[in-house]
Amino acid sequence: MELLFDQQHTVKVQLPAKEGNFSIRELLPWIRDKLLRERPELFMQGDTVRPGVLVLINDVDWELEGELEYQIAEGDRITFISTLHGG
Amino acid sequence: MTFSATAQAMSSPPSARVRMLPPPNAMTTLHQAPELLRGPCNDDPFEEQMLWAFRHNQNVFVSARSTVMPASVAQGRLAHLARQLGTMCSRVENDRMETAAPSPAIATAAAASTVPLTQHQQRRRLLREMPCAKCKTARPKVVVRQDAFCVECFQRNVGAKFRTVLGKLRTPVEDAGGRAQMMVAYSGGTASRVLLQLADEYNKASRSQRFAGFYLCHVDESALAQDQDAATAFLEGVRRVAAEFTFTYVEEKLENIFDSDDPASMPAQKHWMLSVMPTRLQSSSIFAEELRAVLQQTTLCNAEKLRLLFSRIQSATTREDILEYFRQVLLRRAARRHECAAVWTADTATRVAIRTIANMAKGRGATLSHETAQTSELDEHGIAVWRPMRDTLDKEAVLYVYQRALSMPPPLRWPHHHRPRGKASIGRLSQDFIVGLERDFPATANTVTRTVGKLTPSAALDPTRRCPLCQRPADQDAADWNRLCTVATLDALRAGLADAKNSLPNLPLTFSDVVVTSSSTTGDRGDAKCGDTTAECCGSVNAGASTSCCENKAIKDSGTDDKPIDLLPTLCYGCFVNMRDLPAVLTFDPSRQDVDVCFPLPTFVGDMARQRVREEQLREHIQDFLLDDSDEGDANDEV
Numbered sequence: 256m257e258l259l260f261d262q263q264h265t266v267k268v269q270l271p272a273k274e275g276n277f278s279i280r281e282l283l284p285w286i287r288d289k290l291l292r293e294r295p296e297l298f299m300q301g302d303t304v305r306p307g308v309l310v311l312i313n314d315v316d317w318e319l320e321g322e323l324e325y326q327i328a329e330g331d332r333i334t335f336i337s338t339l340h341g342g
Numbered sequence: 343m344t345f346s347a348t349a350q351a352m353s354s355p356p357s358a359r360v361r362m363l364p365p366p367n368a369m370t371t372l373h374q375a376p377e378l379l380r381g382p383c384n385d386d387p388f389e390e391q392m393l394w395a396f397r398h399n400q401n402v403f404v405s406a407r408s409t410v411m412p413a414s415v416a417q418g419r420l421a422h423l424a425r426q427l428g429t430m431c432s433r434v435e436n437d438r439m440e441t442a443a444p445s446p447a448i449a450t451a452a453a454a455s456t457v458p459l460t461q462h463q464q465r466r467r468l469l470r471e472m473p474c475a476k477c478k479t480a481r482p483k484v485v486v487r488q489d490a491f492c493v494e495c496f497q498r499n500v501g502a503k504f505r506t507v508l509g510k511l512r513t514p515v516e517d518a519g520g521r522a523q524m525m526v527a528y529s530g531g532t533a534s535r536v537l538l539q540l541a542d543e544y545n546k547a548s549r550s551q552r553f554a555g556f557y558l559c560h561v562d563e564s565a566l567a568q569d570q571d572a573a574t575a576f577l578e579g580v581r582r583v584a585a586e587f588t589f590t591y592v593e594e595k596l597e598n599i600f601d602s603d604d605p606a607s608m609p610a611q612k613h614w615m616l617s618v619m620p621t622r623l624q625s626s627s628i629f630a631e632e633l634r635a636v637l638q639q640t641t642l643c644n645a646e647k648l649r650l651l652f653s654r655i656q657s658a659t660t661r662e663d664i665l666e667y668f669r670q671v672l673l674r675r676a677a678r679r680h681e682c683a684a685v686w687t688a689d690t691a692t693r694v695a696i697r698t699i700a701n702m703a704k705g706r707g708a709t710l711s712h713e714t715a716q717t718s719e720l721d722e723h724g725i726a727v728w729r730p731m732r733d734t735l736d737k738e739a740v741l742y743v744y745q746r747a748l749s750m751p752p753p754l755r756w757p758h759h760h761r762p763r764g765k766a767s768i769g770r771l772s773q774d775f776i777v778g779l780e781r782d783f784p785a786t787a788n789t790v791t792r793t794v795g796k797l798t799p800s801a802a803l804d805p806t807r808r809c810p811l812c813q814r815p816a817d818q819d820a821a822d823w824n825r826l827c828t829v830a831t832l833d834a835l836r837a838g839l840a841d842a843k844n845s846l847p848n849l850p851l852t853f854s855d856v857v858v859t860s861s862s863t864t865g866d867r868g869d870a871k872c873g874d875t876t877a878e879c880c881g882s883v884n885a886g887a888s889t890s891c892c893e894n895k896a897i898k899d900s901g902t903d904d905k906p907i908d909l910l911p912t913l914c915y916g917c918f919v920n921m922r923d924l925p926a927v928l929t930f931d932p933s934r935q936d937v938d939v940c941f942p943l944p945t946f947v948g949d950m951a952r953q954r955v956r957e958e959q960l961r962e963h964i965q966d967f968l969l970d971d972s973d974e975g976d977a978n979d980e981v
Contacts, residue, residue: 258753258755306774306777306778306780306781307736307773307777307780309737309740309741311744314483314745315483315484316483316484316485316490318466318469318485319466319469319470319482319483319485319490320470321470322466334744336740336741336744337740338532338692338736338737338739338740338777339773339777
């Protein structure tokens with residue numbers, strides 16, 4: 256996963272100002288366009304992450320947090336981990 | 343052929359209920375491979391209903407125990423569950439579940455949902471409001487298959503699965519009352535990092551000290567890396583991780599695959615490549631310039647040989663296969679050197695499921711059980727491959743490493759891993775298939791693993807007849823099968839060469855790059871009067887009435903001589919297919935007036951093939967003296 260993000264392990268981001276909260280659904284394309292350095296198809300598929308990529312929101316499986324509908328709050332830590340081999 | 347046989351084997355046990363259900367948009371796949379995906383579901387009315395519901399786009403739900411039920415039943419259950427949950431949650435303290443009453447989310451899920459959700463989505467909505475499935479108190483943080491666990495229970499569960507598998511495995515050394523040494527294979531990846539951690543904990547925890555000692559083996563593939571700095575950093579990282587453990591660290595360089603098993607018996611070869619008799623060779627091999635240039639060189643270092651081979655393999659599938667076989671040969675070699683009884687590999691349930699699908703597509707169904715079971719068959723040196731993580735998912739391994747912040751080497755991109763799309767190889771395609779299904783059907787990998795676990799090796803498979811390349815048992819009739827499906831042979835080329843070497847440019851395009859070498863190896867070959875006919879009468883297994891002169895000579899010489907090997911009949915079907923993608927050079931041997939095909943393959947392939955040919959000849963030779971038992975198979979066993 257680091258390889259896709261220019262070898263960076265942790266990225267702190269300031270999301271653009273917007274009315275209401277940012278959801279993961281909006282965050283993913285933003286990351287793809289702003290942070291991803293190569294091969295977006297290895298990160299996203301359709302409007303969600305590629306199968307095999309785990310998402311943790313503050314170390315909790317995103318499946319327990321509403322997945323794409325989760326509203327991001329100040330200071331949230333969102334982790335992407337790939338389970339895929341050779342990705 | 344192999345595929346259909348395996349498919350039948352998979353569906354034959356009556357208890358095997360394949361529950362790998364495709365999403366509605368994958369119904370075409372379902373129809374294309376009905377025996378694989380549907381399995382014998384006719385005996386189960388629920389599954390019938392489930393399939394019906396899928397076809398008609400009905401809402402369906404899978405409960406925690408993966409019982410399949412139609413939407414109407416599920417809704418009733420959900421409402422009941424929500425009521426129970428409400429009373430239970432009020433008793434739980436504040437750090438755990440804050441919800442005191444059924445939340446709107448449950449109510450929504452419990453009520454008849456108007457938006458059709460997949461079964462897994464429905465399940466996940468519910469999981470959000472439930473406590474850990476194991477301890478029933480703590481707030482869950484991880485979803486594994488259909489259940490949510492808290493961090494402590496999750497980690498304990500990973501360890502328990504590992505110990506359960508290990509508890510079922512035994513070595514012959516243990517059966518004899520001794521304590522065996524073990525070798526843990528560590529690639530630097532996440533799954534093998536978990537394996538390492540769990541092996542260490544198991545070793546420390548088991549009071550009886552079940553195993554005599556542990557070795558830790560890393561196969562260093564940096565010879566194939568494009569970025570040498572990154573590869574060095576990676577290797578440093580691996581060594582740092584290894585240093586954290588008390589296990590003895592062993593490093594095997596991938597290029598050393600070109601060294602012989604036993605350096606003393608290494609034959610004096612005219613060149614390092616493997617000479618193969620060209621009969622029945624399919625013709626899509628390439629004859630590269632570089633190969634021609636290096637053919638005569640004997641000073642080429644192992645790393646250069648390795649790079650030469652891998653840079654010229656035509657398909658990514660073959661490249662991955664060959665790499666995997668080389669790795670395993672090296673691991674077994676290291677295990678043998680250090681007298682370990684088994685090699686532990688970090689094959690997770692996800693990996694095993696992917697391999698199952700991939701191997702069937704590659705025509706390797708015959709050896710599926712060998713490659714996917716908790717333990718492989720013992721090889722000729724009595725070493726087994728154990729897969730203690732066979733019940734653990736890739737997701738669990740990755741989360742385990744993340745949660746415990748286990749040390750990892752820096753990330754590295756291997757050139758042979760770097761392919762533009764998922765369709766680069768059969769392995770990658772199978773990975774996309776399994777991982778894609780896992781998203782909505784989280785029990786996919788476990789279901790495939792459980793199903794393939796019911797397979798046992800076919801009786802027709804003789805474990806002593808191994809394929810020289812992949813070291814798996816080779817189907818006995820693979821040679822006949824190869825002959826039947828071969829479309830091109832080199833007969834025309836050989837005839838042309840025998841007539842006039844000058845006519846080379848007029849040969850078909852594929853063979854135009856023939857190298858004519860003037861090898862002067864007649865001295866090594868010894869008796870010249872046999873020279874011309876040796877390959878003809880002894881190389882071919884079918885030659886019935888061969889003279890004893892030739893036969894004895896072949897049996898005597900085949901271990902040391904570097905004359906061409908009749909390799910192809912000894913290969914299994916999968917490796918035979920792979921051979922088409924390997925680079926090859928044609929050489930003309932003036933002493934025999936014949937063409938050889940040389941593959942840049944390690945010597946262990948040649949050694950094993952020679953041994954196979956020798957055994958077959960011996961078998962034929964003493965055939966008449968054997969007591970005629972019930973059938974030929976028994977007679978062979980006595981040999």
